[in-house]
Amino acid sequence: MKILVAVKRVIDYNVQIRVKEDNSGIVTDNVKMSTNPPDDNAIEEAVKIKEAGKATEIVAITIGDDKAQETVRKALAVGADRGIHVKADGIIEPLAVSKILKAVVEKENPDLVFMGKQAIDDDCNQTGQMLAALLNWPQATFASKIDVKDKSLEVTREVDEGLETIEVNIPAIVTCDLRLNEPRYASLPNIMKAKKKPLDQMSATDLGVDTKPRIEQIKVEEPPKRKAGIKVANVAELVNKLKNEAKVI
């Protein structure tokens, strides 16, 4: 079984982002970048399945500028066998990403595609579902547990009401939640070894995909700030304020 894993390079989740002064976007110069957090879970799950003897090859793929390659290298360092970098600049919308992934799926013929449930920059939560649509494959989104069966997966999904279990035939798309597993760290020797693993490069144009955004980003602004509150000295004061000042209880 072969697993394709999509990893996106995003601003690190610990960074307090800043809006550009001309309101054209977010400041990215000299800002720490890393792999989109749930994409680490996607890689980890693929590696665990391979370690359990149920997968033979893991291919990590990213779509982005030259630096996005770092994300693939990191995936190679924790256990992916091979990497693909599809070069594309600027904002690549989930629809375009999913078209690129579809083209790659048609070349690589993986049995499973793992991805994150949501990119923490655009917060779109679309790409996996879109890829599943384009391929007409089953989709198991927001996965917090995956059982690999003979020709199917049993997946536990995190939904608003609690947990849902579905069974999807292979081939399938899975989008991963952070609770799926505990991603491992890359050891130094493995980081060195990853540098020698194959990493193919191609462009979106090579794959015949037009990545021009369909959605115009007219402006990006800071959200309204909350005005500063006060500290109360004790619980009695708190309850008094809630009752008589805020009038919420």
Added chain:
Amino acid sequence: MSVLLIAEHNNKELKPFTLNVINAATQIDQDTHVLLIGHNADSVAKSISEVSGVKKVIHVDSPIYENYVAENYVPVILKNAENYSHIVSAANTFGKNLMPRVAANLDTSQVSDIIKVLSADTFLRPIYAGNAFATVKTNDPKKCITVRPTSFDPAPSTGGSAEIVKGDPGEEYSLTKFVKKEEIKSDRPELGTARIVISGGRGLQSGENFKLITAVADKLNAAIGASRAAVDAGYITNDHQVGQTGKVVVPDLYIAVGISGAIQHLAGMKESKVIVAINKDGEAPIFSVADYGLEADLFEALPQFLEELNKLNTIQK
């Protein structure tokens, strides 16, 4: 131009957030139709027809739709899509799972999680966990949109008298099978719509200690929330998680207990009207959004809080 809205329900009841989405939809276009895909859900069809602002209900009934599976819903939506300029649903786990599968089939770039309708093609949406707001304009002829329900008031559930028409079911998708849903039933108000929410974090130290939170929640008729750390640690189930990758809540009162206030948590609660933080670390970032901060050990503060509440003659419900 008109809007097709995909209803969320369990064949017995309409999920309350559908009302908020109906309100958003009517701001896009007055001609809002609701597509109800289900099985033996006549009572749901009737209740949607009574919602103010709904012009038509298309009711599709088949045993295939006993349980919600996006792969089964999509062919029905595509069949009906032709007559509409916009297709909308809630930006919760229902709509997030469904809408992109519709959008890709229509070759449309979806606009996720809108918090304001600026015009029929221009919307405001949060990005980077709500640390920036983007104004976006979609140029696709058919627009697929998910709506953050808590950013819109619910449409009144009465006052409408829409016609109900029967629609045709789609083909069954055989590669995905619903197995089970573990729904946690409680008598408490729903987290998404509660007037008061009290949430616990890693500071609670155990699931057992959450009873301190429960006691206050009972007294205030509040819903219970949690940070991701508290869910990860197994103190409480995932349906309670508030934040960027959990639920967004906008109650009148949000009480954060033993929660540090990471940006991913703030993403789910910082629009609340009044925020209270109880934390023993005076430097915790949660205090920067709190209207009332109490720097205290929660194991002392929560029992005292309950005691003070008990002294009050009246408590708003």
